[in-house]
Amino acid sequence: MPYALFCNDAQISKAYPAEADVWKLAHRSGLVVDVANDDERPGPRRVLDNDYEIKPCRAAQGEDPAKNKADAEQQSRMEPEFNS
Structure with a gap:
């Protein structure tokens, strides 16, 4: 499930x-x-900021979660990452 x-x-x-x-x-x-x-x-632990959650969902009609992942990975390689 996505x-x-x-x-x-x-x-x-x-x-x-x-x-x-x-x-x-x-x-x-x-x-x-x-x-x-x-x-x-x-040690410290990582959590999502207020009111954000990660939950299972249904992919929208015609949406491909694997393609979304590939697109996000490609975009992250093209953008500079800033340390916070």
Whole structure:
């Protein structure tokens, strides 16, 4: 089942084949933040910024999640990445 990025239950990204693909998209978009660790986990952990979620979804009619992934990877290779 494909996954997408949601905000307040509204799908805001294309569908991608795996949850990890959406995490990469969210990270490149600046939506992933580090939060302080809790007592059970060492070091900081990464979470999505407020109101964003990654959830399973249905691909729109005619949408190909694998093509969306390939397009996103190609675009990321063409854009400079800035350290935050």
